[in-house]
Amino acid sequence: MEVTVKIFRYNPEKDKRGNYVTYKVDADENDRVLDVLEYIKGKMDGALSFRRSCAHGVCGSDAMRINGRNMLACKVLVRDVGTNITVEPILGLPIKKDLIVDMEPFFDNYKKVLPYFINDSALPENGRERLQSPEERARFDETTKCILCAACTTSCPSFWANGEYYGPAAIVNAHRFIFDSRDEAADQRLQILAETDGIARCHTAYNCTVACPREIKVTKAIGEVKMAMMTGKLD
Amino acid sequence: MGLKRDVSLSTGLRYRGPAGYLTFILHRIGGLGMGIFITLHILASFVGGRFGGAINGIYENWAFQIFIFFCVMFHAINGLRITILDLFPKLLDYQTEAIWIEWAVFIPLYGISVFVILQTALGG
Ligand code: HEM
Ligand code: SF4
Ligand code: FES
Numbered sequence: 001m002e003v004t005v006k007i008f009r010y011n012p013e014k015d016k017r018g019n020y021v022t023y024k025v026d027a028d029e030n031d032r033v034l035d036v037l038e039y040i041k042g043k044m045d046g047a048l049s050f051r052r053s054c055a056h057g058v059c060g061s062d063a064m065r066i067n068g069r070n071m072l073a074c075k076v077l078v079r080d081v082g083t084n085i086t087v088e089p090i091l092g093l094p095i096k097k098d099l100i101v102d103m104e105p106f107f108d109n110y111k112k113v114l115p116y117f118i119n120d121s122a123l124p125e126n127g128r129e130r131l132q133s134p135e136e137r138a139r140f141d142e143t144t145k146c147i148l149c150a151a152c153t154t155s156c157p158s159f160w161a162n163g164e165y166y167g168p169a170a171i172v173n174a175h176r177f178i179f180d181s182r183d184e185a186a187d188q189r190l191q192i193l194a195e196t197d198g199i200a201r202c203h204t205a206y207n208c209t210v211a212c213p214r215e216i217k218v219t220k221a222i223g224e225v226k227m228a229m230m231t232g233k234l235d
Numbered sequence: 236m237g238l239k240r241d242v243s244l245s246t247g248l249r250y251r252g253p254a255g256y257l258t259f260i261l262h263r264i265g266g267l268g269m270g271i272f273i274t275l276h277i278l279a280s281f282v283g284g285r286f287g288g289a290i291n292g293i294y295e296n297w298a299f300q301i302f303i304f305f306c307v308m309f310h311a312i313n314g315l316r317i318t319i320l321d322l323f324p325k326l327l328d329y330q331t332e333a334i335w336i337e338w339a340v341f342i343p344l345y346g347i348s349v350f351v352i353l354q355t356a357l358g359g
Binding site: 010012018065068091094095096097105155157161163204206207210217220223224227 | 252259317
């Protein structure tokens with residue numbers, strides 16, 4: 001079938017602003033949007049720039065706005081988005097070229113929440129691992145699945161309005177450690193999230209939850225962190 | 236080199252979000268609408284006279300009443316839904332269903348209000 005693909009283009013060496021270029025491509029309904037982009041880059045326009053690595057929904061590098069909603073190009077099929085496809089960069093981050101955005105501000109926000117395991121107390125007496133029950137592990141299982149694709153943060157109206165807002169992805173990754181029974185820095189993270197540009201900027205628009213390609217219930221994770229902040233309890 | 240981060244209001248509004256994004260937008264319109272109404276109301280009472288009367292005329296108009304009733308009722312019911320989900324994060328598993336219930340409560344209530352406003356305005 002013939003697919004019409006309208007792609008946002010911006011060449012920093014020539015253009016003052018972005019523009020759209022339309023391509024007509026012969027594609028199969030079971031092709032992924034990423035396959036279509038690869039075809040255009042390979043056969044029609046080698047200058048087209050976008051990020052991709054794994055092509056299997058694992059690395060999180062190809063989040064983009066497809067028909068007006070954030071998705072991973074490698075996880076969405078042509079038959080799911082129809083034969084008229086518009087592809088644009090994710091919103092709220094500086095655009096470097098075509099579909100490539102500057103992810104640094106996103107990772108800066110991510111780093112603010114101490115997204116790593118912190119436990120300075122002595123190891124158990126046998127000197128081996130810190131044990132955790134299956135229930136304790138299950139408590140934060142969902143938020144371990146984040147691949148840092150930025151689909152959630154760049155779908156968030158609060159983040160669009162204010163790039164200083166840490167954003168849903170940072171809170172998801174804070175959740176991953178806050179509710180880990182082996183970690184000891186929950187209070188520290190909750191304090192960081194209580195800053196002006198922290199969790200209070202979430203107004204539950206749910207764009208993040210729908211955008212997440214890992215099906216993490218992002219708004220729920222944020223809600224649980226808000227509750228922990230209010231009650232001081234981690235259950 | 237590159238384009239600065241810049242999300243215009245119209246770009247933001249065109250994002251294809253879920254049901255919760257619509258309620259998010261309407262909540263802000265409702266809050267703003269009420270704010271403008273209350274400001275006008277206070278201003279009208281304060282200045283009085285012909286100018287005050289003219290402002291009164293705006294919001295005593297039935298079309299404005301239909302708008303402001305939407306603002307108040309939607310903001311209140313949606314605000315209640317937000318508050319309940321905030322207090323019981325477990326319910327966020329059913330966020331979509333919660334918004335359906337919200338519409339199921341809002342539409343009949345607002346429908347009756349509009350009916351009464353129109354009946355009073357047009358029926359005399
Ligand atoms: C019926 C009583 C009301 C309830 C239950 C209510 C509920 C709420 C809630 C829960 C929020 C936070 C929403 C969020 O975090 O996304 C909010 C925000 C807001 N409310 Fe109300 N509200 C009420 C009355 C009013 C009135 C009378 C006004 C206008 C004077 C108003 C104006 C606003 C505004 C401007 C916002 C800010 C929205 C934003 O963050 O952009 N509200 N309301
Ligand atoms: S929470 Fe989901 S959408 Fe957000 S960065 Fe992680 S994987 Fe991507
Ligand atoms: S290319 Fe790795 S997630 Fe899509």
